Amino acid sequence: MWSEGDYRVTAASPIFEVEDASLAFGGNRALDSVSFNMVAGELLGLIGPNGSGKTTLLNAVGSIYPLSDGKISFERQRIDSLSMHEVTRAGIGRMFQAPRIFPHMTCMENLLAAGFAVREDAESREDLIHRGEELLTSLTIDRFRDTVAGSMSGGQRMLLQFARTLMLRPRLLLLDEPFGGVHPKLIEVMLERIRTLHEDGLTIIMVSHDLPTIMGLSQRIIALANGKLIADGTPAEVREDPVVIDAYLGG
């Protein structure tokens, strides 16, 4: 049975493949032939100016907006035309820029809803509650266990969304600006958790405009500008890349 820390994936690499992904909104090419691969256990930082296509790329994974061309595969399965629910079942956990939680439910009820969505046969409601409590504690929001989510601050809701996403036991975690509106102390808590998940072998894509944080955390960075992939390398390489400086870092 699965337990915290069982993120190591033994499947042969690559685990996540984006091949010539393109998507247009009218005449606006939000994604323009984007290609990259990830091996299991990588922590990839995704950067780029506002409107460069970062969220659109993550949205194509759950076919929120289907690709017009190209394909996206996870663990060798095409996922670009699956529904968000199917993508979740396939092992992908997604955190949205604006927290997606059930505001009228308590924190624990939110976690249970996620837990039941992917529950293994052997897992009881008590097992799920136990796991939910562990997650709330590790993210320092256990005192909100029975609090209605809608009454929490934006930052606390972001942490709840993080807990909810981890409840899904993802093998690939997609984080879209997870630190938006989060208090610096809570950002530290999230960072610690992300580092631990990475050490445990989870594959992670993280979008952030917080460059010092994302550069410090990621082993590899890709940059988008106008829907095109303009850089793919180590944080040091991408930071020094004249194309990235010109498009984003503002030489």
Ligand SMILES: Nc1ncnc2c1ncn2[C@@H]1O[C@H](COP(=O)(O)OP(=O)(O)OP(=O)(O)O)[C@@H](O)[C@H]1O
């Ligand atoms: N639902 C939509 N309908 C029309 N155009 C859209 C839609 N969603 C995104 N776009 C456009 O696609 C482009 C990419 O947007 P996207 O949200 O992916 O950028 P982003 O890199 O996530 O930006 P930010 O850093 O501001 O979150 C932008 O030009 C945006 O206006």
Ligand SMILES: [Mg+2]
């Ligand atoms: Mg975005």
